[in-house]
Amino acid sequence: MEKTKKVYVIGHKNPDTDSICSAIAYAQLKRTITGNEYVAKRAGQINEETKYILDRFKVEPPSLLSNVNLQIKDIDIHKIEGIADHASIKEAWERMKENNMKTLPVLKEGHLEGLITTGDIATSYMDVYDSTILSTARTQYRSIAHTLGGKIVTGNEHGYFVKGKVVIAASSPDMMESFIEKDDLVILGNRYESQLCAIEMDASCLVVCQGAEVSRTIKKLAEERSVVIISTPHDTFTVARLINQSIPVKYFMTKEDLITFQTNEYIDDVKEAMTTKKFRDFPVLDKEGKFLGFVSRRRLLNARKKQVILVDHNERSQSVDGIEEANILEIIDHHRIGSVETIGPVFFRNQPVGCTATIIYQMYREYGVEIPKLIASLLCSAIISDTLMFRSPTCTLVDKEAAEALAKIADIHIEELAKSMFNAGSNLKGKTAEEICFLDFKKFTVNNTTFGVGQVNSMSEEELEHIREKVLPELPKAMEKQNLDMIYFMLTNIVEESSELLCFGHRAKEQLLEAFDLSQSSGHVILKGVVSRKKQLVPTIVSALQQ
Numbered sequence: 248m249e250k251t252k253k254v255y256v257i258g259h260k261n262p263d264t265d266s267i268c269s270a271i272a273y274a275q276l277k278r279t280i281t282g283n284e285y286v287a288k289r290a291g292q293i294n295e296e297t298k299y300i301l302d303r304f305k306v307e308p309p310s311l312l313s314n315v316n317l318q319i320k321d322i323d324i325h326k327i328e329g330i331a332d333h334a335s336i337k338e339a340w341e342r343m344k345e346n347n348m349k350t351l352p353v354l355k356e357g358h359l360e361g362l363i364t365t366g367d368i369a370t371s372y373m374d375v376y377d378s379t380i381l382s383t384a385r386t387q388y389r390s391i392a393h394t395l396g397g398k399i400v401t402g403n404e405h406g407y408f409v410k411g412k413v414v415i416a417a418s419s420p421d422m423m424e425s426f427i428e429k430d431d432l433v434i435l436g437n438r439y440e441s442q443l444c445a446i447e448m449d450a451s452c453l454v455v456c457q458g459a460e461v462s463r464t465i466k467k468l469a470e471e472r473s474v475v476i477i478s479t480p481h482d483t484f485t486v487a488r489l490i491n492q493s494i495p496v497k498y499f500m501t502k503e504d505l506i507t508f509q510t511n512e513y514i515d516d517v518k519e520a521m522t523t524k525k526f527r528d529f530p531v532l533d534k535e536g537k538f539l540g541f542v543s544r545r546r547l548l549n550a551r552k553k554q555v556i557l558v559d560h561n562e563r564s565q566s567v568d569g570i571e572e573a574n575i576l577e578i579i580d581h582h583r584i585g586s587v588e589t590i591g592p593v594f595f596r597n598q599p600v601g602c603t604a605t606i607i608y609q610m611y612r613e614y615g616v617e618i619p620k621l622i623a624s625l626l627c628s629a630i631i632s633d634t635l636m637f638r639s640p641t642c643t644l645v646d647k648e649a650a651e652a653l654a655k656i657a658d659i660h661i662e663e664l665a666k667s668m669f670n671a672g673s674n675l676k677g678k679t680a681e682e683i684c685f686l687d688f689k690k691f692t693v694n695n696t697t698f699g700v701g702q703v704n705s706m707s708e709e710e711l712e713h714i715r716e717k718v719l720p721e722l723p724k725a726m727e728k729q730n731l732d733m734i735y736f737m738l739t740n741i742v743e744e745s746s747e748l749l750c751f752g753h754r755a756k757e758q759l760l761e762a763f764d765l766s767q768s769s770g771h772v773i774l775k776g777v778v779s780r781k782k783q784l785v786p787t788i789v790s791a792l793q794q
Contacts, residue, residue, distance in 0.1 A: 252554055254576060257288040257312060257567055259560035261688045264297045264632035264668075266559040268625035269603040270309060273558055273579060276607065279616050285556075288312035290567040294686045296672030300628045303667075304621060315553045316569035319517060320510040322550045324531050324540035329354030330363070332497035335390040336371050337489075339363050339496050350528045350541070353500050357537040359530055361502035371491055371499050378412040380491065381432065384498035385409050388452060388475050391432075394493035395454065395479040395486055401466050402452070402475030408432055411451055413490060415483060420444040434486050439465065446474055454490075456483050507532050510539070514547055559603040561585045561595075564690040564697075579606055581641075582781055583789075586692065601641040604629035608649045620657050627653035627661070628668065635704065635741050636665040641782040666706075669741055673705035675714060680721035683714060684736065690729060691785060693792040698752070699729050702737040702780050711738045715749065722751040733758065735788070739778050746784075748772040762791035 256274040258266025270287040277285040287309040293301070301308050329352040330339055339351055343365060353361040377383070381391075389404040411430035416423050420440045427433060429449040435441045437459030445453055446468050452475040455461055461476055469476050479486055507530045508517055521529065521544055528541035552574040555567075561578050562585035563570060570587065577594040578587065581603050598606050604626040611618045618626075630650040634642035637650075654661050675683055688701040701718075705711050718736055726734040733752030740746070750756050750772070760767060763774060777783045 252551065253284045253286060254554040254556060255286055255288045255312060255315070256556045256558060257290055257309075258558050259562075259565040259689065260291045260567065261685050262289050262291050262293065262297070263559075263687050264294075264300060265603050265629040267293060267297050267309065268300070268629035269558045269579070269607050271306065272604065272607045272622045272626050273556065273610075275619075275622055276611055276614065276616060277556070280614050288567075292686075294672065295674055296632060296668050299668060299671035300625070300632075304624045304628075306621065306625065312567055314568035315555055315573040317514040317550045317552065317572050318510065319508050319512050319514070319531055319542060321514075321553065322542055322546050324542055325528070325546065326540040327352065329359075329538055330496060331355070332360050332500070333387065333390075333495045335386075335394050335493045336363075336368055336496060336499065337394045337492035340368055340492070343368075348528070350526065351496075352530055352538050352541075353496055353502075354538055359505070359507065359532065359536070359538045361497065361500035362505065362526075362530070363496045363500045364526075367496075367499040367501065371494060378414070380498075381413055381494060382408050382410050382430075384494045386493050386495060388477065390495065391452070391454070391490065391493040392477045392479075394489055395477065395481060397454075397477050397479030397481075400455070400461050400476040400478050401469050402473065404475075406475065408452060413487075415487060416441045416445060417483065424448065434483055434490070436483065443468070446472060450474060452477065454479060454486055456481060456486055505530065508542060509534070514550055517542070518544075518547060557587065558607075560689075561587045561597070562689070562691065563587050564692060579603055579610075581606065583786070600643050601639060601646040602630045602633035604633070605643075605646045605649045608653060609645075618653070618656055623653040623656035624659060627657055627659060628664065631661060631665045632668060632672075635739075635778055636661070636669075638741065638744055639779045639782070640776075641779045669704060669706050673703065673707065673710055675703070675710075680717045681725065683718055684721050684725045689780070690731070691789065693789050696732045696792050697730070698733040698735065698755075698788065699726070699731050700735045700737065700780050700785060701725075702739060702746075704739045704741055704778075706741050708740055708743070711740060711747070714738060715747065719749055722749060726752055735759070735784070737780060737784065741778070744778055745773060745775045746777045748774060748784075758788065758791055762787045 256270045258270050274285040274287040289309045289311055293308055327346055332353050342351055350362055350364045352359055353363055385407045388406050392399050413432045416433050416435040423444050427448040430451045432452040433445040433450045434454045436456055442465050454477045456479055458480045506520055506524055509532055528543050531539045531542050533539055555573045555575055556577040558579045561580045575589045575593055580597050581600050608626050627650050630646050634646050637647050684701050688699055690699045703714055715738055722734050733755035736749040738747040750759055
């Protein structure tokens with residue numbers, strides 16, 4: 248049975264507490280009801296508030312998934328058994344025919360030593376005019392015997408032919424003495440005199456053709472002089488034609504400038520690298536450099552898209568990079584309908600509540616799955632965070648009832664948890680201005696205008712003033728970095744239930760003043776009763792831009 252593909256459950260970039268906790272809780276629910284592998288991931292750095300919650304309840308943060316672009320590991324890699332570098336050209340050819348391959352990996356203890364191709368084999372057969380090539384390549388006698396379909400009559404089969412040339416003894420012994428030299432390999436027939444002459448000339452190996460019987464005397468002399476004798480059923484012509492196929496593949500393999508890929512490499516990069524070479528197959532290695540298999544251009548076309556479930560967002564600009572290459576299975580959200588497009592129909596649950604965690608809580612109940620104490624703690628924390636402990640106008644009665652039910656399961660006190668969370672979230676000591684800007688930041692596009700909104704919540708007016716001084720000079724850089732037309736930053740006072748708006752960009756302040764019908768002479772832009780980016784600020788700005 249084919250293994251079910253892993254599904255990533257992931258929130259938006261610059262994740263908040265709801266984004267992280269909902270991903271963890273929903274992945275747990277999906278694992279419980281399906282038995283398949285659902286993994287919570289994050290698309291950005293965790294903020295201080297969320298870090299506090301995960302530390303408090305001893306939960307490991309989801310690992311970072313910076314993008315969902317297609318990778319080598321999303322392809323069906325062609326698994327193939329490699330060949331040892333001492334294997335013969337003939338063995339390589341037989342393996343290629345058996346597997347219908349043009350390229351074979353040459354391996355040593357699983358590590359790639361080189362590649363042998365049909366082109367290399369053609370070269371070994373067509374372009375070699377050197378009679379010493381067998382010794383130059385240090386060919387093993389056992390390989391010679393195997394290639395010739397013969398057997399070792401006497402001598403060390405594990406020895407190597409390392410000196411001399413290959414000669415055919417088709418003439419009389421007198422003539423043989425003029426061209427046979429010490430350590431040569433001699434191909435000959437059943438003539439006793441020729442065999443004796445070759446041994447006396449200190450040949451290192453005799454190849455006796457047509458299965459001719461080797462006399463006891465010749466065997467004894469060969470043993471005394473450490474001469475290897477190979478008997479083959481083939482005639483002299485066939486032996487001469489086949490013998491080069493006994494050369495070890497390491498002599499002809501390509502081992503320099505190999506183009507290899509690892510499983511985590513992105514397909515776009517791989518395609519570009521493939522265009523520089525004309526190979527049909529490219530090796531894939533694991534992290535330790537061990538060979539896994541081959542990938543080809545054709546296989547790139549059949550890459551399996553990563554499976555993802557989006558929680559707490561449905562805007563493409565807020566999604567993990569590469570979302571257009573992923574297969575979105577579900578979207579669970581409580582924001583306005585955004586710009587994420589899917590290839591086919593998906594399960595899309597979007598409710599006008601204050602928090603995604605509220606929807607996840609409902610789904611646990613709908614499926615009849617008992618909510619573990621730890622999951623209840625995370626979901627309750629998320630609702631407290633997103634609704635500013637029920638002060639946000641996005642908060643509904645459904646959110647409050649869900650939080651109270653979860654607090655009971657988790658045995659936690661909502662007011663105490665909220666105070667600790669918000670204090671941790673507003674403690675931005677040691678954070679740079681840029682880090683503060685993007686702690687909780689979202690991008691939106693309306694018509695041809697792209698704007699971003701960051702937000703910091705605090706229970707201390709003094710702390711908000713300090714953050715204001717730090718962030719204000721950073722806004723122009725942040726706008727340029729995110730390629731925005733306008734940028735806004737909310738300094739939200741949870742106790743006062745109001746927000747100061749910092750802004751930068753062409754007509755950013757004018758748009759804001761018009762949208763909220765404020766006086767043009769206003770210095771600091773203070774929005775009383777505005778604490779929600781999702782329900783109060785963004786819809787008002789969007790409406791103004793659309794008009």
